Amino acid sequence: xxxxxxxxxxxxxxxxxxxLLAEDEATxxxxxxxxxxHGEVNTPAFMPVGTYGTVKAMTPEEVEGLGAEIILGNTxxxxxxxxxxxxxxxxxxxxxxxxxxxILTDSGGYQVFSLNELRKIxxxxxxxxxxxxxxxxxxxxxxxxxxxxxxxSDVMMVLDECPPHPSxxxxxxxSLALTNRWALRSLDARRRxxxxxxxxxxxxxxxxxxxxxxxxxxxxxxxxxxxxxxSVGEGQELMLKTLEATTPHMPRSRPRYLMGVGTPSDxxxxxxRGVDMFDCVLPTRxxxxxxxxxxxxxxxxxxxxxxxxxxPPDEGCGCYTCRNYSRAYIRxxxxxxxxxxxxxxxxxxLYYYQSLMKRIRAALEAGTFPAFLNDFRAGQEVLx
Amino acid sequence: xxxxxxxxxxxxxxxxxxxLLAEDEATxxxxxxxxxxHGEVNTPAFMPVGTYGTVKAMTPEEVEGLGAEIILGNTxxxxxxxxxxxxxxxxxxxxxxxxxxxILTDSGGYQVFSLNELRKIxxxxxxxxxxxxxxxxxxxxxxxxxxxxxxxSDVMMVLDECPPHPSxxxxxxxSLALTNRWALRSLDARRRxxxxxxxxxxxxxxxxxxxxxxxxxxxxxxxxxxxxxxSVGEGQELMLKTLEATTPHMPRSRPRYLMGVGTPSDxxxxxxRGVDMFDCVLPTRxxxxxxxxxxxxxxxxxxxxxxxxxxPPDEGCGCYTCRNYSRAYIRxxxxxxxxxxxxxxxxxxLYYYQSLMKRIRAALEAGTFPAFLNDFRAGQEVLx
Numbered sequence: 173x174x175x176x177x178x179x180x181x182x183x184x185x186x187x188x189x190x191x192l193l194a195e196d197e198a199t200x201x202x203x204x205x206x207x208x209x210h211g212e213v214n215t216p217a218f219m220p221v222g223t224y225g226t227v228k229a230m231t232p233e234e235v236e237g238l239g240a241e242i243i244l245g246n247t248x249x250x251x252x253x254x255x256x257x258x259x260x261x262x263x264x265x266x267x268x269x270x271x272x273x274x275i276l277t278d279s280g281g282y283q284v285f286s287l288n289e290l291r292k293i294x295x296x297x298x299x300x301x302x303x304x305x306x307x308x309x310x311x312x313x314x315x316x317x318x319x320x321x322x323x324x325s326d327v328m329m330v331l332d333e334c335p336p337h338p339s340x341x342x343x344x345x346x347s348l349a350l351t352n353r354w355a356l357r358s359l360d361a362r363r364r365x366x367x368x369x370x371x372x373x374x375x376x377x378x379x380x381x382x383x384x385x386x387x388x389x390x391x392x393x394x395x396x397x398x399x400x401x402x403s404v405g406e407g408q409e410l411m412l413k414t415l416e417a418t419t420p421h422m423p424r425s426r427p428r429y430l431m432g433v434g435t436p437s438d439x440x441x442x443x444x445r446g447v448d449m450f451d452c453v454l455p456t457r458x459x460x461x462x463x464x465x466x467x468x469x470x471x472x473x474x475x476x477x478x479x480x481x482x483x484p485p486d487e488g489c490g491c492y493t494c495r496n497y498s499r500a501y502i503r504x505x506x507x508x509x510x511x512x513x514x515x516x517x518x519x520x521x522l523y524y525y526q527s528l529m530k531r532i533r534a535a536l537e538a539g540t541f542p543a544f545l546n547d548f549r550a551g552q553e554v555l556x
Numbered sequence: 557x558x559x560x561x562x563x564x565x566x567x568x569x570x571x572x573x574x575x576l577l578a579e580d581e582a583t584x585x586x587x588x589x590x591x592x593x594h595g596e597v598n599t600p601a602f603m604p605v606g607t608y609g610t611v612k613a614m615t616p617e618e619v620e621g622l623g624a625e626i627i628l629g630n631t632x633x634x635x636x637x638x639x640x641x642x643x644x645x646x647x648x649x650x651x652x653x654x655x656x657x658x659i660l661t662d663s664g665g666y667q668v669f670s671l672n673e674l675r676k677i678x679x680x681x682x683x684x685x686x687x688x689x690x691x692x693x694x695x696x697x698x699x700x701x702x703x704x705x706x707x708x709s710d711v712m713m714v715l716d717e718c719p720p721h722p723s724x725x726x727x728x729x730x731s732l733a734l735t736n737r738w739a740l741r742s743l744d745a746r747r748r749x750x751x752x753x754x755x756x757x758x759x760x761x762x763x764x765x766x767x768x769x770x771x772x773x774x775x776x777x778x779x780x781x782x783x784x785x786x787s788v789g790e791g792q793e794l795m796l797k798t799l800e801a802t803t804p805h806m807p808r809s810r811p812r813y814l815m816g817v818g819t820p821s822d823x824x825x826x827x828x829r830g831v832d833m834f835d836c837v838l839p840t841r842x843x844x845x846x847x848x849x850x851x852x853x854x855x856x857x858x859x860x861x862x863x864x865x866x867x868p869p870d871e872g873c874g875c876y877t878c879r880n881y882s883r884a885y886i887r888x889x890x891x892x893x894x895x896x897x898x899x900x901x902x903x904x905x906l907y908y909y910q911s912l913m914k915r916i917r918a919a920l921e922a923g924t925f926p927a928f929l930n931d932f933r934a935g936q937e938v939l940x
Contacts, residue, residue: 225888229895254888258864262884270880480642496654500646504609504638511613511895 200446239526248280264324379417386421455521584830623910632664648708763801770805
């Protein structure tokens with residue numbers, strides 16, 4: 173399904189939906205299809221991060237060609253630069269950035285809490301100073317939905333508070349209650365039902381609070397549910413334990429999105445625990461720091477041992493980078509700070525992530541996910 | 557003609573050649589074809605600059621798709637990083653950087669003189685300290701040919717001295733004599749006759765010395781001749797006057813290359829004075845500074861007046877950038893320092909330059925170059 177643009181009146185009757193295509197019997201893994209205003213997304217899905225309306229170093233055609241069916245945009249950053257009203261007036265974020273498939277936008281809450289030391293939280297919302305020019309701003313649940321609707325986001329995330337790890341039980345409980353009240357206000361603020369609205373489940377690493385988050389929000393008419401507040405330094409073991417205390421309380425019929433996660437191993441393990449959607453800066457940000465994700469583990473291309481290495485970055489990989497360039501050449505580009513280094517490594521890493529998602533989806537379709545999971549884990553052990 | 561690689565023994569019998577296809581009757585403009593080891597180049601030709609073995613921000617396929625048939629590599633930079641021996645061992649520069657068409661390499665002389673304050677010139681050659689790590693190096697005419705043959709350059713430039721402007725007549729005369737002695741030593745140093753070797757005519761802005769340069773070098777068996785020492789701050793008028801004092805002394809049957817030039821106007825005017833080949837960093841370097849070359853003149857995309865400008869950078873342009881993106885979006889990318897800004901602007905500027913060369917060649921083929929020249933000059937007046 174491809175509607176012309178986010179302002180297209182013909183799309184008014186559209187409603188987002190999620191179809192479960194297969195469920196693994198041995199694990200909680202699911203294969204599904206998300207129908208969004210700008211098209212369909214096969215799950216489990218990985219969303220490349222396009223902070224400022226561009227997946228860094230890539231064109232939209234390249235991102236699509238690498239297999240991405242949905243990307244993520246950052247509400248906080250786009251609100252500050254160039255501003256959501258400018259983007260709305262230019263026809264919405266899709267038109268502005270030349271990306272025709274779905275976009276999910278975060279709520280900006282995470283950035284407010286991580287980039288602003290002087291933020292102030294009240295029942296109404298959160299006030300903060302721009303990290304760019306010090307100007308003062310207030311985000312409320314209603315304002316965030318308004319901004320996301322102006323962007324024309326296919327999946328809008330509600331404003332939440334993402335508590336640091338570790339936090340006291342008392343703080344987590346108070347924060348969760350506020351996050352949940354904000355979520356309900358977001359539902360009321362929505363004016364464009366053709367755009368999906370996802371709630372965010374918080375609760376720190378506390379299983380009881382995670383269950384409470386689900387019980388308070390999952391009965392509400394959100395189009396999907398995210399698991400927030402993970403991958404904040406707790407380590408993979410605790411993250412997976414917290415996931416196991418959360419997903420069983422979430423409705424089978426709605427998509428589940430694990431925010432900001434993660435490594436290939438994080439993703440495979442979270443899929444096994446019932447997660448459908450992921451986003452992470454790792455493949456793109458690490459690329460710009462010279463790091464390849466490969467079938468044999470991570471490679472820091474700057475290392476001297478690659479100086480005369482004629483092999484492709486990942487032997488057997490079919491991506492443009494690996495088909496055409498040697499480690500020695502890419503190391504040279506990285507050392508001379510050439511833009512092409514960022515392009516070639518980002519392209520490979522996104523290909524690697526999307527290929528992983530394809531293999532996961534194929535295994536779920538074939539009913540062989542448990543075997544895939546075992547093989548993947550065995551490979552990870554070899555890497556360590 | 558496409559030989560497998562620079563080390564390919566099958567190419568040993570090949571010799572570079574130049575064919576004049578048409579000459580304009582009213583001006584000195586020429587339409588030609590250069591046959592080089594890695595393929596043919598239609599002239600007048602513009603060579604995008606690929607300093608470190610990459611045309612900055614672009615893939616080789618993109619550069620080729622924009623119409624370039626030959627690119628330039630910088631001997632000085634590649635000699636220092638990653639080193640010509642490494643490149644030779646990796647199969648030559650073409651193989652290393654994944655560019656299958658011809659490459660011209662400068663001699664490194666210009667960089668030695670412009671980047672190194674402590675260089676020292678002797679009859680033997682020039683000693684200098686690396687601008688990267690202060691290490692000491694010596695380039696001689698023989699050493700430069702050796703480096704260029706290791707790179708596998710299709711067109712090798714001889715080591716020359718490029719005197720600053722203005723210089724005294726005495727200095728220019730002494731420098732020219734040395735440059736010419738070096739040129740003859742370069743001929744003797746050549747071991748791979750399948751790779752073209754071009755001499756460089758110097759002589760500052762002195763018509764008599766320019767004529768002397770031609771008379772001393774143009775009878776020698778070089779495959780082509782470059783005009784060096786222009787576009788060094790003398791202004792377009794004096795540059796064209798010097799050209800007019802030079803090209804009439806150059807052989808009709810050999811390609812003529814004006815080094816480091818220039819703006820679209822410089823190129824058109826130099827073609828009218830009999831030049832066949834050009835290189836310049838303007839379209840690529842200025843792109844990274846946010847400057848578009850357009851049919852209506854230059855555009856600095858950062859200007860506030862483009863903030864909400866939905867037009868493409870150059871109306872009527874058929875390039876990827878202009879077909880898909882607005883000035884407002886590219887301004888946003890430039891302000892947020894996104895890599896995609898450099899990509900989109902570089903792509904457009906190279907398309908603009910290559911389109912200009914195509915129009916020049918088409919006019920020469922159709923016998924309408926004088927009309928093209930008049931129209932172009934009239935357009936330039938409007939731009940001013």
